[in-house]
Amino acid sequence: MKLKTILLAGAMSFAAAGAWSDCAFENDVPLKSLSAGFEAWKAVTDAMAECGNFSASLDQEFREKQPEAFAADPALYQIGGVSNATLVPLLNAGTIRPLDDLVEKYGQDLLPNQLIKVDGKTMAIAMMVNAQHLMYRDDVLAELGIEEPKTYADVLAAAAKIKEAGAMDYPIGGTFKTGWNLGQEFVNMYLGEGGQFFGDGNMPAINNEQGVAALETMKAMTEFMDPEYLVSDSTYVQQQFQQGKIAMANLWASRAAAMNDEAESQVVGKVTMAAAPMGSAVPATTIWWDGIVLASNMSDEEADAAFRVALEGMDGDMVSANNDTAVWLSTAYTPGDLAAGAAASAEGGAKAYPASGPMGIMHTSLGNGLADYLTGAKDAQTTLADIEADYITAAKEAGLISN
Amino acid sequence: MNFRTFAAFVGPSVFMMLLFIAFPLVSVFKQSFYVTQPIYETVEKETCTPGFLTQTCVTELVSQPKLDEHGEIITQTQYVGLQSYRNVLEPERAWRAISDGNWQVLSTINFWKALRFTLTFTLITLPLVVGCGLGIAVLINNAARSIRGPVIFISLLPFIITPVIGVLSINWLFRGDGIMTALIEWWLNRDIALFAQAWTIEILMMLYRVWHVAPFAAIVFYAGLQTVNQDSLESAVIDGATRWQRMKYIVIPHLMPLIIFVSMIHLMDSYRVFEEIVGFSSQGYVISLQWLTFDYLTPDQAGNRSISRASANSMLTMIGVVILLILPLRRTWRDHKGGH
Numbered sequence A: 001m002k003l004k005t006i007l008l009a010g011a012m013s014f015a016a017a018g019a020w021s022d023c024a025f026e027n028d029v030p031l032k033s034l035s036a037g038f039e040a041w042k043a044v045t046d047a048m049a050e051c052g053n054f055s056a057s058l059d060q061e062f063r064e065k066q067p068e069a070f071a072a073d074p075a076l077y078q079i080g081g082v083s084n085a086t087l088v089p090l091l092n093a094g095t096i097r098p099l100d101d102l103v104e105k106y107g108q109d110l111l112p113n114q115l116i117k118v119d120g121k122t123m124a125i126a127m128m129v130n131a132q133h134l135m136y137r138d139d140v141l142a143e144l145g146i147e148e149p150k151t152y153a154d155v156l157a158a159a160a161k162i163k164e165a166g167a168m169d170y171p172i173g174g175t176f177k178t179g180w181n182l183g184q185e186f187v188n189m190y191l192g193e194g195g196q197f198f199g200d201g202n203m204p205a206i207n208n209e210q211g212v213a214a215l216e217t218m219k220a221m222t223e224f225m226d227p228e229y230l231v232s233d234s235t236y237v238q239q240q241f242q243q244g245k246i247a248m249a250n251l252w253a254s255r256a257a258a259m260n261d262e263a264e265s266q267v268v269g270k271v272t273m274a275a276a277p278m279g280s281a282v283p284a285t286t287i288w289w290d291g292i293v294l295a296s297n298m299s300d301e302e303a304d305a306a307f308r309v310a311l312e313g314m315d316g317d318m319v320s321a322n323n324d325t326a327v328w329l330s331t332a333y334t335p336g337d338l339a340a341g342a343a344a345s346a347e348g349g350a351k352a353y354p355a356s357g358p359m360g361i362m363h364t365s366l367g368n369g370l371a372d373y374l375t376g377a378k379d380a381q382t383t384l385a386d387i388e389a390d391y392i393t394a395a396k397e398a399g400l401i402s403n
Numbered sequence B: 001m002n003f004r005t006f007a008a009f010v011g012p013s014v015f016m017m018l019l020f021i022a023f024p025l026v027s028v029f030k031q032s033f034y035v036t037q038p039i040y041e042t043v044e045k046e047t048c049t050p051g052f053l054t055q056t057c058v059t060e061l062v063s064q065p066k067l068d069e070h071g072e073i074i075t076q077t078q079y080v081g082l083q084s085y086r087n088v089l090e091p092e093r094a095w096r097a098i099s100d101g102n103w104q105v106l107s108t109i110n111f112w113k114a115l116r117f118t119l120t121f122t123l124i125t126l127p128l129v130v131g132c133g134l135g136i137a138v139l140i141n142n143a144a145r146s147i148r149g150p151v152i153f154i155s156l157l158p159f160i161i162t163p164v165i166g167v168l169s170i171n172w173l174f175r176g177d178g179i180m181t182a183l184i185e186w187w188l189n190r191d192i193a194l195f196a197q198a199w200t201i202e203i204l205m206m207l208y209r210v211w212h213v214a215p216f217a218a219i220v221f222y223a224g225l226q227t228v229n230q231d232s233l234e235s236a237v238i239d240g241a242t243r244w245q246r247m248k249y250i251v252i253p254h255l256m257p258l259i260i261f262v263s264m265i266h267l268m269d270s271y272r273v274f275e276e277i278v279g280f281s282s283q284g285y286v287i288s289l290q291w292l293t294f295d296y297l298t299p300d301q302a303g304n305r306s307i308s309r310a311s312a313n314s315m316l317t318m319i320g321v322v323i324l325l326i327l328p329l330r331r332t333w334r335d336h337k338g339g340h
Helices: A002-017 A039-049 A062-071 A087-093 A100-109 A138-143 A152-164 A180-192 A209-222 A234-242 A253-259 A300-313 A316-321 A337-347 A357-369 A380-398 B003-031 B083-089 B091-099 B110-142 B145-160 B163-174 B179-188 B198-225 B230-238 B243-271 B275-279 B289-297 B307-338
Strands: A031-035 A054-058 A079-083 A115-118 A121-137 A248-252 A271-274 A286-294 B034-038 B040-050 B055-065 B075-079
Touching: A031 A039, A031 A062, A031 A300, A039 A054, A039 A079, A039 A121, A039 A253, A039 A300, A039 A316, A062 A079, A062 A087, A079 A087, A079 A300, A087 A121, A087 A357, A087 B055, A100 A121, A100 A300, A115 B055, A121 A138, A121 A253, A121 A337, A121 B040, A138 A152, A152 A209, A152 A248, A180 A209, A180 A286, A180 A357, A209 A380, A234 A248, A234 A253, A248 A253, A253 A271, A253 A337, A271 A337, A286 A300, A286 A337, A286 B040, A357 A380, A357 B055, A380 B034, A380 B083, A380 B307, B003 B307, B034 B307, B083 B091, B083 B110, B083 B307, B110 B145, B110 B198, B110 B243, B110 B289, B110 B307, B145 B198, B163 B179, B163 B198, B163 B275, B198 B243, B198 B275, B230 B243, B243 B307, B275 B289, B289 B307
Parallel strands: A031 A054, A031 A079
Antiparallel strands: A079 A286, A115 A121, A115 B040, A121 A248, A121 A271, A121 A286, B034 B075, B040 B055
16 A cells, blocks of 8 residues: 555656646756745746756745855855745845846736836746735634624624634634744734834834734733644644634635645635734735745856746746635736635735844844733833844844944 | 874864864854944835735835945944843843842843743753663663563663654644643643643653653663672671662662763753753743754844854853853762872
8 A cells, every 4th residue: 555655656756757848948957946835835846847957945944044045156046935024135135136137038927016126126026925814714703693803803802702602712813923923913913003113223113002002902812812822823723723623813825725625624615714804004914925036146048047947937827727825926816715815905905014124133023022921921011112122132233223 | 002092093083172162162252252244224225015906116215234346245343342241141131120029020031031941940850860760770670681671672762762853742742632631631621721831831841851861861870780789789688778778878879970970961961951942832931041042043034143142142051051060070070089
């Protein structure tokens, strides 16, 4: 049985290796890419591999490797996968090249909003957008006569009702894992309240009413969450949903397809994708994009081939074959129910994630400092003041704030 | 042995130690007094990001590092004295908390929070490891010769398992409704969340560490037990000594040098507790000194990392280990001198 599976797998990989015909041209320049390792990147790099002479590194820790690998001459990877945040160190170091001439030559099929422009120069090609938005169990909410929650007050009221009815012990899920995830939750809430992270000269500006409001909403949510929320990441929340343990969560659009995965999920077809709950100003979420960049340190011929291979990776065939894997930026993409939440959040005016050097430090300080408030060790103002102090120390060390 | 042969044998290892231990140590020591940072300039930039139908473009002031003619980031290195140590220790805040007698505030400052846990962890697991190790060793020693091999093998298993894997398995056994938690819940008939407060996580970490390290202590002690003077034991039996008295007056004094050896190794290892924090992702509740260094070193998504604070913190960790080792080392030194 086992041997058979292995043989079958071997045969399949042979078949995949032999399927170069799907690529419009045969690539004869050796190319490598480094990107994150989630499902959408797998689909895209598999499609790139169809052109031949291409190998992909899919690595969740890519952000630690990428700046050094691109700074090498010649660059260790020709193609890089980035998001709006991980683009920053590459832009700062000047290790990625402008793509305008290549776009003009080969990019007829690209949508105008795929071109990521910095100071008028196209520096990256976006392939998908991602955002956290509300997912909820329409069967549970409908049974109790609860309307679709529009704000966090609605979410909390719905959670109280569900708990009271005894349907679930912990109706809300949340990606509150200490570190990046928890920091991201605050960023969502704070932007939803209309807050600004920085004042003049990169000085922090989060210790204000909006900051306190964001913290209070987060704390109120934890009352309805599994007590182990500080270790709960996206995968954990996804599983809670799949096992029917939670009814609502503000979760990444890229996780939506997993709700309807028959092999894993017990709630197929029961989860509705809605806009992220409104803060006082805009929906409490941030829009992210993922896309490709090309290294500066390679020859123009290599760049030419790399660009064509990259475009093959995100062409219409790939998008139609993996339609539900992500919210693709492509003419071939048909937005289904799964994309409704991300689209509605964007229409509601959700902000793009404000990626920058200082924001990287702020995000880390938030991620490490917020737990003290949620566990009750500090009050809201002290927490925010301590996070600002931590940010200032780190930003001074990084040279972003002058002494 | 003549000097040339001695040098030929020792030379490579001394060279390796200089290259891989002494040199990095000196480098870290130096870095803890310097800060290297890019020179930033503020420029106005327009950035466009994809919306759903149109792009959203914003123009804002951003800090951007200056590049030289080769396209490399220009950096400057400054001597900052003890500033990085001050940033790690936060002495003013810590002192204010101590003089107010407010331990809760002290325990929210990263370094002191980490130090508190690291010390607790080290000092509580130490006697447990020595005790359990001794127990297992005696058990093996008393097992029938025919099953001794398998018993040794089984008791060594925990030590063979890679630490990160071991921690993750404990994590999965107890996280959420893991098998063990479900079992305890069924037994006590109440809902339990072991990862929702610091003390339960700390207990799990210590249990794991003892489970993991006790076999090492056991095998060392077992070797020592083979050399206990059988005549003394027999005469003690004739004098009517109980099992416990034989243990206390003959076996343990005989094993004392080994106990000190195991304790020293354990102090060094457990003061650098790290896998437990990562494997349990406990940083919301519990952090350790080594983890703090790791956290300073990890670049954020914009690529910033705090090398200077990381260096300062690792120097402080090393000083901590040295202080802890002074006591057992002094004893060994005295024994060593007494022996001649």
